[in-house]
Amino acid sequence: MRHFAQAAITAGFLLAAVPAHADGGLTFVIDGDTFSSPFVITNTSTAGETVLGFGISLIPPFGFDTVNGGFGIDNSLPFTPNAAAALTTGYTGPGAFADGSTSIDFTFSDFDFGESFIWDIDVDGPNQVTVFGSDLIGSTGYADFSNGLRGNGNFVAFGAQGSQFVINAFTPTQSAVxxxxxxxxxxxxxxxxxxxxxxxxxxxxxxxxxx
CATH class of the missing domain: 1.20.5 (Single alpha-helices involved in coiled-coils or other helix-helix interfaces)
Structure with missing residues (x-):
C-alpha cells in the first residue's frame, strides 16, 4: 500500500510538470484588392501568448508577384513590412520573398497580445490582373504561439470580396520547449x-x- 501511495504522489508531481495550454488567437482578414490593401495580422490570444511565427500558402494558380515582368501580368509589389509594426512585434524575417512564391512565412520575437503586424505584397494569377480576398478562399495558414502550440487553419468567406483566416486545429510545435x-x-x-x-x-x- 505504501508503494502504491508513493507511486500516486510521483504521478502527481509528473502531471504537474505538464502545463495546461490555453489556445492562442490571431485575426487576419483579406478584404478587397490585394494590390492596394495592406495585409494585417493581429494577436488576439487570451492568456498572454505571443505569436512566434505565421505563414500562408495560397491555392493555385495564385502566387506572390514581387517583380515587374515576372510571375504576374500586371504591376508587382514587393514584400514591404510596415517599419513601426515590424519594430513593435519584433519581426525577425525574412526580408524578401522570391517572385512567384506560393507561400510566405514570418517569424517574430516580441509579438504581444493586441499588437499587429502590417505588410504590403501583391498577389496575382498567371492570367488574372486583380485578385481579391475572396479569390483566395481555400488557402491555408498557420500561427505559432509561445505556449508551444501551432494553430492550423484556412481562409473562409468574409463579406462580398474578402476572406478570413480561421484556426480550426491546434498541434504541438516541433520546437516547443x-x-x-x-x-x-x-x-x-x-x-x-x-x-x-x-x-x-x-x-x-x-x-x-x-x-
Missing part, C-alpha cells in the same frame, strides 16, 4: 522518483531472512 517553471516541476518530480527508488533499495538491503 518547456518554460522555466515547467522545468522546475519536472526536475522536482524526477528527484522525488529517484529518492523513492533509493529508499526502496535501502529497505531491501536491511531486510534479514531466516531459514
Amino acid at each position: 518547456p518554460e522555466p517553471g515547467t522545468w522546475a516541476m519536472m526536475l522536482l518530480g524526477f528527484g522525488f522518483v529517484g529518492g523513492t527508488m533509493r529508499s526502496a533499495k535501502r529497505r531491501q538491503r536491511m531486510t534479514v531472512s531466516y531459514a
Whole structure:
C-alpha cells in the first residue's frame, strides 16, 4: 500500500510538470484588392501568448508577384513590412520573398497580445490582373504561439470580396520547449522518483531472512 501511495504522489508531481495550454488567437482578414490593401495580422490570444511565427500558402494558380515582368501580368509589389509594426512585434524575417512564391512565412520575437503586424505584397494569377480576398478562399495558414502550440487553419468567406483566416486545429510545435517553471516541476518530480527508488533499495538491503 505504501508503494502504491508513493507511486500516486510521483504521478502527481509528473502531471504537474505538464502545463495546461490555453489556445492562442490571431485575426487576419483579406478584404478587397490585394494590390492596394495592406495585409494585417493581429494577436488576439487570451492568456498572454505571443505569436512566434505565421505563414500562408495560397491555392493555385495564385502566387506572390514581387517583380515587374515576372510571375504576374500586371504591376508587382514587393514584400514591404510596415517599419513601426515590424519594430513593435519584433519581426525577425525574412526580408524578401522570391517572385512567384506560393507561400510566405514570418517569424517574430516580441509579438504581444493586441499588437499587429502590417505588410504590403501583391498577389496575382498567371492570367488574372486583380485578385481579391475572396479569390483566395481555400488557402491555408498557420500561427505559432509561445505556449508551444501551432494553430492550423484556412481562409473562409468574409463579406462580398474578402476572406478570413480561421484556426480550426491546434498541434504541438516541433520546437516547443518547456518554460522555466515547467522545468522546475519536472526536475522536482524526477528527484522525488529517484529518492523513492533509493529508499526502496535501502529497505531491501536491511531486510534479514531466516531459514
